[in-house]
Amino acid sequence: MNTRILAVLSILLPAVLAAQSTPPKAKLSASAIRIDMVEAGDVPIPAEFRYAIYERLVERVRASGAFQKVYRMGDHSADAVPDLVTLHTKVEAFKQGSQTERELVTVAGATKVDITATILAHDGHTLMDQKITGRVRFFGENLGVTNDLAKRITKLVQASF
Amino acid sequence: MKLGAMILAALAAAAGACAQTESDGAIPKVRVVIGLQDVKRDTSGTLAVHNGILEFRSAKASGQVPVPAIDDIFIGAETTQSGGKTGRVVKTAAIAAPFESGKALTILMRTKVDILTVAYHDPDGAVHGAIFALPKGQAEPMRAQLIQAGAHATDTSKP
Numbered sequence: 001m002n003t004r005i006l007a008v009l010s011i012l013l014p015a016v017l018a019a020q021s022t023p024p025k026a027k028l029s030a031s032a033i034r035i036d037m038v039e040a041g042d043v044p045i046p047a048e049f050r051y052a053i054y055e056r057l058v059e060r061v062r063a064s065g066a067f068q069k070v071y072r073m074g075d076h077s078a079d080a081v082p083d084l085v086t087l088h089t090k091v092e093a094f095k096q097g098s099q100t101e102r103e104l105v106t107v108a109g110a111t112k113v114d115i116t117a118t119i120l121a122h123d124g125h126t127l128m129d130q131k132i133t134g135r136v137r138f139f140g141e142n143l144g145v146t147n148d149l150a151k152r153i154t155k156l157v158q159a160s161f
Numbered sequence: 162m163k164l165g166a167m168i169l170a171a172l173a174a175a176a177g178a179c180a181q182t183e184s185d186g187a188i189p190k191v192r193v194v195i196g197l198q199d200v201k202r203d204t205s206g207t208l209a210v211h212n213g214i215l216e217f218r219s220a221k222a223s224g225q226v227p228v229p230a231i232d233d234i235f236i237g238a239e240t241t242q243s244g245g246k247t248g249r250v251v252k253t254a255a256i257a258a259p260f261e262s263g264k265a266l267t268i269l270m271r272t273k274v275d276i277l278t279v280a281y282h283d284p285d286g287a288v289h290g291a292i293f294a295l296p297k298g299q300a301e302p303m304r305a306q307l308i309q310a311g312a313h314a315t316d317t318s319k320p
Contacts, residue, residue: 037288047235048194048278051290055196072287099240100271141241143194143276143292 028119028127028161030085032069033061034078038089038115045094049113052143053089056150061087064154066161085127087157088118092131099141110135111142117153119160128160186210186306188299193217194276194292197224208293210306215279217293226291230281231312236300237276275300279307 035057038050054073062070071078078084093114101109112135119128134149136142187209193200197217206219215226274294281289295303308314 046237046276047233047280048237048239048276048292051235051278051280052195052292054288055290055292059195072289074282075285075287077285099242141239143239 028085030083030161031067032071032078032081032084033067033119033157034071034073034075034084034086035061036073036086036088038091040091043091043094045091045113046096048143049094049146050091052146053113053115053149056146057087057089057153060150060154061157064158066158082122084122086120087153088120089153090116090118092116096142097136111145113145113149115149115153117156119157128156130156132156188295188303190296191217191299192274192294193224194294196289196291197226197293198289200224208295208303210303210310213310215307215312224291226279226281228307228310228312230283231279231307231314232282232288233280234304234307234312234314235278235280236304237278238273238297239276239294240271240273241294242270242272273297277303 035054038053040050058070058072061067069081071081071084091113093112095110095112097109097111099109112133114131114133116129116131118126121127132149132152134145134152136144136148187207189207191206191208193202193204193206195202200217200219200222204217204219204222206217206223208215208217210216210228213228215228215231217224275297277293277295277300279291279293281291283289304314
């Protein structure tokens with residue numbers, strides 16, 4: 001019995017120590033962010049989903065307090081901010097489900113959006129680039145996927161800044 | 162004869178109720194999904210175009226978009242649940258109903274709506290998107306009204 005415990009500990013201990021010794025990831029810094037309109041590319045996604053993701057992102061990033069100022073795309077007053085970063089999102093895949101199907105069958109009818117979120121510095125170099133998936137699995141209308149997605153992106157942005 | 166007149170009157174009343182558009186072109190029972198400044202999400206009210214302004218008005222708040230600031234208008238559709246917040250509470254409570262009988266409510270309470278997305282810019286040039294849920298069949302006339310008032314919109318008839 002004791003031999004088994006020792007064997008398990010000998011496997012786990014180095015992993016735990018390695019995890020503890022990893023230095024915490026340095027946070028990025030910027031006073032302002034500009035949120036770009038969601039790019040659809042070749043993916044056929046209805047316009048209301050793109051605009052809803054954009055609006056919810058503006059709302060959530062503002063509420064997170066990670067930046068002193070949150071600008072929308074096209075806002076001329078953002079041009080003068082020296083440490084402005086830009087959040088760019090591009091849709092990679094979209095599957096429109098059905099609210100009725102979801103609520104009746106539970107395992108079917110999910111709405112899913114895959115996107116790539118990129119944060120660019122003022123000089124154009126990439127600070128962060130990650131794939132994120134938003135879903136509506138059980139209750140709520142299909143547009144609810146935009147809220148899930150915005151929540152996940154904001155969490156990521158907040159963890160980085 | 163009297164019965165015939167009564168049936169006609171009843172039909173006329175039903176037709177009046179079905180015609181969602183008010184006499185001044187305003188559309189009642191419109192819900193703001195998101196994106197209209199000064200109006201909270203899921204507020205229900207009336208949407209109208211007058212004097213070069215797209216105006217949403219509810220009992221508690223109102224929001225306006227100047228028609229010349231509109232860059233594009235999109236129409237979509239969504240199946241949603243009727244009954245508003247009360248409907249949501251009833252449906253949540255029905256989960257506890259035996260033999261999953263509460264799921265019948267899902268079928269009974271579903272309703273189709275038109276989704277009208279109005280892309281516009283503010284005086285600083287910042288892009289906004291106001292999304293409205295309108296009674297079925299009302300988005301196209303509203304889009305036509307906005308285009309007639311001078312709003313920009315991509316021609317959807319082109320392939």
